[in-house]
Amino acid sequence: MTENAVLQLRAERIARATRPFLARGNRVRRCQRCLLPEKLCLCSTITPAQAKSRFCLLMFDTEPMKP
Incomplete structure (x- = not known):
């Protein structure tokens, strides 16, 4: 995972x-890098x-x- 100031x-x-x-939204499984829902994560394309x-x-x- 790439660290940045917001994640820190x-x-x-x-x-x-x-x-x-x-x-609200605490049950959604999120990407730990971009904090978007895993279904919408684009981290692998960056x-x-x-x-x-x-x-x-x-x-x-x-x-x-x-998020």
Whole structure:
């Protein structure tokens, strides 16, 4: 699995959770890389590319929990 900042934040949030995540859609089996439902996952078709662009993503504390 390719690690990125959002997946790292999600793992940290799950690690410090005091109760299970039971929001809408919690029963759907999701790809652990893109967080889409496994039936809709396109990870196997992605070709890595080099880019010189950068961006900053600002997120609220619970935002990484929303696929």
